[in-house]
Amino acid sequence: FMSKEMLDVCQSYLNAANVDLKAFRDQTYRQFGGRLQPVLDSLKFMKSLGIWLEVTTVVIPGINDESGELEDIAGFIAEELGIDTPWHITRFFPAYRMEDVPPTPIETLYQARDIGLAAGLRYVYFGNFLEKGKQDTVCPNCGEVLIKRHGFKLLENKMLDNHCPSCGTLIPGIGLAD
Template structure:
């Protein structure tokens, strides 16, 4: 297990967890808001290290990552708990779990890397809940994967403090970061968190690391889908991160504590895509709906469709082995190594033991 100090003693004897901006202050035996980090004596520990809610091989496009090893399989896993309190959580059975025993799958980092190799996976994804909260487990697993020639992917809300941020994104080859909205009101009322630390994480990951980053925005009717908010969000991404960061606008469906909110219409997603492209973003997608044209990738130089997608299955392919358009030679930003994979839409549960 990695030797990482993520705590600070307070004058009243409590220990402050310094992993994320919540900075939970704990007495002996208390757990942080994330549930999986707790104080044991003079230390704050990850007491769920080496335990997972399960493993599955997915298409990389499901993360979603459209510019990272397209068509390849990724071994996905997560744990329990989360450091956000999203009222619209679509993985609440695990991310909101308060039962350690629910994590029945036990696996060392080396076991996970070996399972990825056996399954023909090019990468391992830390997903289903946020890998920030199982920081040590994620970093150790990423190191084991790197040693085995397997890449690491974080699917994260990006709610992490500046100190541990460097090691976290330094260990990842790719990340999809949820930009859940673009107002402090939205973050405060619907996620129980703050927007500003997330924006700093996104800016840092894109500008200061070698990690490939894509962003996901879950559009919720009446909450974060206004033309003004989508415009402001897209303009910020262009200014802070550049025009080549892929952005996925995905559809909300009623879940958890927002069962009375309707599903996002596809027209809302397409409108957001148009707004974002008008603001200067070059690669904008829609998700959680079937729309082949808006889920495909196009060359920024000549407009040719270079990657066709039907849900998670690839169709058209117009890139050379370096990831450049075969018509005009313009590079598609991302990580492209050789020909595309052929995994398609399959979802394959995996048992490590």
């Protein structure tokens, strides 16, 4: 997270940020050396400054993968940051000090995606899992695929000045137009 003081200093240089929201339980943050509230406060403050936000949650089995916690994360994003805030649900793979934790089951990613969509989020993406269409940006009005991706590779961008070419809906974000 970034403190309000640091954000005040660099806000004129910061157009966008992708912030990790690792969990929605302070106990989980404390277990790994942090605290939840400063992250939430930082996200809300960045939003108030007009910084484009995207949120990433690495879903870790046994740590932050329960439905209630994912609902809390999705609810916070929708209510506090807005339904147009992208949520990147990222698959965990064992590494470093967590080699004994299994990879995130694919079903859990789909469950998290469904939770995000049910909370009203318009842009929910998979990370660390290549599933056709689950990294694409789709118009929330007409369903047109606007930006097609494969992993981090951009395959196609149909955006016209941040608008859907099919129905004219404004698609919020930064750097979306060709």
